[in-house]
Amino acid sequence: MEDGVGSTLRNLLKSPLGIISGGRGFKGIFSKNEQSEETEEALKEELITILDEEEGKGAVNLFEKEMIKRVLKLYETKAKExxxxxxxxxxxxxxxxxxxxxxxxxxxxxxxxxxxxxxxxxxxxxxxxxxxxxxxxxxxxxxxxxxxxxxxxxxxxxxxxxxxxxxxxxxxxxxxxxxxxxxxxxxxxxxxxxxxxEIVGDISDEDDEYEVDEPIFRISENTYKVDGLTSISDVNELLEIELPTDVNDTIGGLLLGTLGKIPNLEEENEETNAFFDDVELKAIKVSDKRIETLLVKLKPKSFLDI
CATH class of the missing domain: 3.10.580.10 (CBS-domain)
Structure with a gap:
């Protein structure tokens, strides 16, 4: 398996986009034969391990490694995300x-x-x-x-x-x-x-059709400002937390569903936050229809947690 994965790694390094545009997408990059989902996942994990090893040797730089990981994730990502x-x-x-x-x-x-x-x-x-x-x-x-x-x-x-x-x-x-x-x-x-x-990261364009700020911005060690339309799965992955994903798709929707309404931030006693284990969500900007921006506060890790 190592030879096949090594060959795939070389192909990915030559052209990550070419792997997709070759005609079969992720599911065709390892073999011409159809693979089971378990085999595909195993091959993907093997490739990621090799990537980490090659980066340690200096054969692959961080940008190349991250771009290839993004290519491997494409087949799992759905349009709505x-x-x-x-x-x-x-x-x-x-x-x-x-x-x-x-x-x-x-x-x-x-x-x-x-x-x-x-x-x-x-x-x-x-x-x-x-x-x-x-x-x-x-x-x-x-x-x-x-x-x-x-x-x-x-x-x-x-x-x-x-x-x-x-x-x-x-x-x-x-x-x-x-x-x-x-x-x-x-x-x-x-x-x-x-x-x-999704492959190369954000592309800055002075005439960007739908310009948005960074969806997740770190304010301090344990506090992040997050766009309300950011998917919960993205927040969970980037912040290494486990907010529930079974009901809502977006982080703003999760807080809205928990509060039961869009909070009035001008009201002194209005409830604007909710807790999920060691994570606090707090609305800081709202519109008539949704929670636009919120803070995600993480409980500081103690010595025993590390």
């Missing part, structure tokens, strides 16, 4: 005045925008700003037909693995996937940039 949720997505109604639509798109500086008809759950296409500009150069803006220039939407289920999505987006030459839930409703979007960032 990395998507931009519908509440944060800018979309336009095909029935609105075309001049108003163009003004909004230019003002918000989005390059690709979902288009819906009557209801946002009914996405009918995606319009690219370059196609709008091409039509605008031809003359009368009022005559622009959005239906004629928008692209067909690429829909994916929220539980589809992101390595499969990456492959399909490459094959179809599309830059945006529309995520739908089990009822066919619109859940959010995934861009090709989101998928690449």
């Amino acid at each position: 990395i998507m931009i949720p519908r509440t944060s997505v800018f979309a336009v109604n095909i029935e609105d005045d075309v001049c108003d639509i163009i003004d909004e798109i230019i003002e918000e500086r989005y390059s690709r925008v979902p288009v819906y008809e009557k209801d946002i759950d009914n996405i009918i296409g995606v319009v690219h700003i370059k196609d709008l500009f091409a039509q605008m150069r031809k003359g009368n803006i009022d005559c622009i037909n959005l239906r004629g220039i928008m692209k067909q939407p690429y829909f994916v289920h929220e539980y589809k693995s992101i390595d499969e999505i990456f492959l399909e987006m490459q094959k179809n030459r599309t830059h945006m996937a529309l995520v739908i839930d089990e009822y066919g409703g619109f859940s959010g979007i995934i861009t090709i940039e989101d998928l690449v960032e």
